[in-house]
Amino acid sequence: MENMKIFSQKTNLRDKQVEMKILRLRFRSLSILCVLGTLTLVLVYLPPSYRPSQLLLSGPDSSLVVKSLQDQEIEDNLESIIARENEFADIQVPAARVGQDEAEPDNAHQNEPPPAPVAESIRANKTSIQTGQAAEEDHPLSDANEHDSYVQDYPDYTPANFIEVMKDQPSQKGKDKQSVKKKKPARLKNSFAFERLGSPIYSPEALRLRAMSFPSNSTLRAFIAEQERRTQHLKTECNGFLSPATDVESKGLAPPPGLAGVHNLLLDRTNNIAYCPIYKAASTSWTITLLEIGGYWRKDHHKKNINLQSLVRQVYPKISNFAGPALTRSMTRFMVVRHPFERLLSCYRDKFEQAKKAFYYTRYGDKMVRNYRKFPPHITSSQLGMLQEQVRAKVLAGVPVHLPGNPFAEPLGPMFSEFVQYVLHAKHDDEHWRTYFDHCTPCHMSYQFVLRFEDINREGKEFIEYLNRTSQVEMRWENPTQGGSTNDVICSYYGELSRKTIQELVKKYEKDFNLFEYKPDKYLECASD
Template sequence: ALWKFLKEQERRAQHVKATCQERFFPMVDLREWMHVPPRALLGAKDIIYDSANHLAFCPVYKAASTSWSITLLELGGYWRESLKKKNSLQLLLKQIFPRISNFAASSITSDCTRFMVVRHPFERLVSCYRDKFQDASKGYYYLHYGEKMVRRYRKFHDGLSQQQISLLEEQVRSKVKRGLPVVLPENPFATPLGPTFSEFVQYILDAHHDDEHWRTYEAHCSPCILPYDFILRFESLPEEGKLFLEYLNRTGDVRPRWDNPTQGVKTGQVACSYFKQLPLPYVHMLYEKYKSDFDLYEYSPDDYFRCAKDAKPLSTVPGRTRREEKRSS
């Protein structure tokens, strides 16, 4: 099983390299800039570099980033109950692992194992929406993003002035800030509370809006600058994660904590139910925005085109990769 896993990882890495060379630009020869890393890599500021274990991990948010960040802390012996009580995960990571710098980037390119976890781009977006924005469940995200989404894309009654809209907005904001229930049936900011999935999508389609939770893999992890040795798939993470730890010879050092994402209702079916709220042109625009991710990591958007609310009904199994579709055709 390990040999087969390693061969598949080699194939995935070669596919990314070939896609970068074909669609973007040639892979940089690491030897040319080992001591002076390119500015593009320094922009990948979220890469976690574990110098003790010679590991570099690009945490893709909503793709098991929390689980693998904790795994890195465990491998280094840092994830103890005493630390968990005193510090947040992000604070621990900043304290223990160095930020990307000229020194760290040189090491990342030379002598460490680089890995990342990817998932279907559309399923990742739905996961982000459900976790951060649906029903304004996370006050921080509502106040920093969700409120703007509602104000910009929700249709308000024509008779409302801008001053009245601002007062209605503040009525909801004050309750969200204090963590109070928002029951305001006459307030358009509360019916529904938080942005709809369609409003969320319209917001991220605007090129001016960027956040690590919906940033493309290509922009967030710089795979065409920094070649990754292991590209794990969220859809098969329980198996692939164990094999990756077996390759590192660290299976007994950590407690597997990534849940099987396909237990119960499949994530693709859940995502499709949200895409049914979108007109087909929105789905096509989303695909264009994330096309680099689809191409680099061999995912297919086709099932989600059929999920759109104005698409012709067709039996689908959302979430398949392009390779899986080719095998079934």
């Protein structure tokens, strides 16, 4: 018995020792995991400039990392100096003409001095680094594509020949936050809108009742009937996009993936009007019309340096498409559409042709040329990067680009075919060529009025009559296309494209064609083959 007791005690002691060893091992493992987790969080959230250099610059590819970091630092310094030069140039030259677009050079820029010697020295240092360390390697710009994450800028909807507003300079965006958060301006006390602010005669119900009191053969009643037909067509087509068919009015449909946070809708809560501005489709004219209805715009404002973007930001909030159906339920909702291919061509001619807008050239244009232009085979990738930077610097400085032999300057692009290829293959769509289906989400929220750009004079007058604002505002036309959009002009551009490329464009904008009853036939007839 005593032996059994001793054996039992030894067994229990051994079991306890084993349990203690297991507990110690678990504690050590947990401690190691905590340390590793802490190091991971530090490396993830610590700014790159404070991370240990040996973690970034170790391994077989350390030389490439060093070169990339050096090029990035030089690029950042160069851009900051060019930005300061532009700011000083703005101080020395007269105020920008009303109607200039973002970073659009004036004629006076042709007489501006060349970039400062400091900027030139940085360019020289950059060239020496590239030629000394990576003569035959790929230049960092060779992998230049569109932004990996879409950044929604405040929309630029001022055409090149618009005569009323002055645009924000891109170099000022994000620098002066106080200028963005200005106090909401007071309404013009002499305007009709101020005197009858909030009058029930402008409620959506009152507007509908007034319009239906017109004779059945009146032009206003015919306009309303056509709008009802278009909205019914939209509802039918939207149901066709869903499987199974869903009642658009009874069930909320989510906007396209990735655009729920994009703020596209302008809201006039005082006058109960919601507008989705489609850029290059009379958006400037209708935005000014909304300001005029609200009492924030006078007819003589076109003679002053009125910043339209800043004024709209102060007056009308922009809401996301996701919140649109709930916030605009009791509002008059409208949008203006245009033939998708005509709008695409207008975007190219206004923003990219001959690199006329420096902001859009540096954001997209030089990448369009780099990715889709055929270069001589003897030019290496690093040489292409330096040639691209040479043109880019001149465009940013606003000086004439005379660089014989530089393939980025002959022709100074992008060409229309290169622009179209970029539109077809870009990861993200800019608001100037984004589809109507994505931008205004007509299958997510219903619009009572869908005006057509092609007949905007007549339909615009009828819509203003429907709003009962004929005595306050008149239909404006602020964006006549230079050279027009005749069939000859259209074919001169779409003639650069093959039939296959145009068919790819048709597929990209297929929903827009179906929703808004447009046809691509005449554009297919212009194909080069």
